[in-house]
Each structure stands twice: as C-alpha cells, then as structure tokens.
Amino acid sequence: DAGVTQSPTHLIKTRGQQVTLRCSPKSGHDTVSWYQQALGQGPQFIFQYYEEEERQRGNFPDRFSGHQFPNYSSELNVNALLLGDSALYLCASSLVGKETQYFGPGTRLLVL
C-alpha cells in the first residue's frame, strides 16, 4: 500500500521565480492538504483540495495556488518566490470524513 509521495525532494530557486510541487495521495484517499513548515516551526495550513476544488484556505497570499487532478494527485504552485518562502512543504492526504491526515516526506524549497 503506497503512502503519500511528493516530488521533488529538494529544490533551489531564485527570488521572483515560480515553482511547482507535486503530491500523490495514499491509495484510496480523495483529499489533499498542503502545509508549509518553516525551520523550527510547526506546519502551517496552506489549502485543501477535494473533488478538484479548493475547499479551504489558510492565511497565504494568492501567489500560492493549487490544483487537484481526477486521479486525486495535486500540485502546489508558488509564483514570484520570496526568500521567506524557503521551507519544507508537506502534502497530506485523507479520506473525506475521516479523522487522520497522512503526510508525505515533503519537498525542501530553498529560495536564494
């Protein structure tokens, strides 16, 4: 039973560039949530996708956008990168109505 997978594992970008991160949910899960974890902090909720729609959103600017595909996989896009966007980006999947979200290994983004 494959768990949550994310790609790439590491990424280095420069300020102003755009980045796309990818996530495949755990088998049987239909909901994907994205979190940003800055160094030394707990993860912060960015948004959640269900049935290819953004269901909820945290306090993140419009530079952060996403997409969910019919196979439930998801992308996180960040435009006009800032130094402060450097973080570990975690994807979590769940089944709608169930309690637990299961996380992937994350993508470490460094913005120079």
Place this chain on the structure above:
Amino acid sequence: AQKITQTQPGMFVQEKEAVTLDCTYDTSDPSYGLFWYKQPSSGEMIFLIYQGSYDQQNATEGRYSLNFQKARKSANLVISASQLGDSAMYFCAMREWNRDDKIIFGKGTRLHILP
C-alpha cells in the same frame, strides 16, 4: 492566542525510561480531535495517535498512549520504554470538526533519547 501549546522545546531522556510530552489546547468547538505526530530529521510527519473529544477512553497505540484530560484541555503523549529511534521532533495537533478541515500544529518538542 495559540491554539496548541507545547511548553517543552527540548527533552533528554534515558533509553528505556518512560517519557511524557506535554500539550495543552484551546478551542470552543465541542467536537474536535487531537493528534500526535513524530517528525524525524528526514522531515516526514509520521502519525502516532488520535483522540476524539467524545472518546471515553484514552487512546493507546503500542508504546504510545495519550493522557487526555478534557477539563484541563490537556493531551499529553506518553511513550513507554523509550528507544533510541524515538529521538525526533514531536508535534501535538488539533482539528476542530465544526470549524474547518485543517490541522493546527503546536511548535513541537525535540526529544533526545540517551543510550
């Protein structure tokens, strides 16, 4: 106000001893869930244990148990017979079922198990 408070930034514990990681929470939603996740240096957030606000019994999963004191809004994680592989960051988290679907995390406790 912080929704999840973890007051221990770091802890050192001797191998094979039991350890308690503290967590207090703040919510007005009567229906909520509490989670503990483990994050090794690799970065992956590993689900350990879940407690629902209406659950009568404290949750247990192998060596992990959750000491749930609802009136005190406390949800401490107890790890029995600690092992070297337990060294990691531990996050307490909450989900408010009548509010939204996001998980709110605390700042974490770094646990070091000493041989």
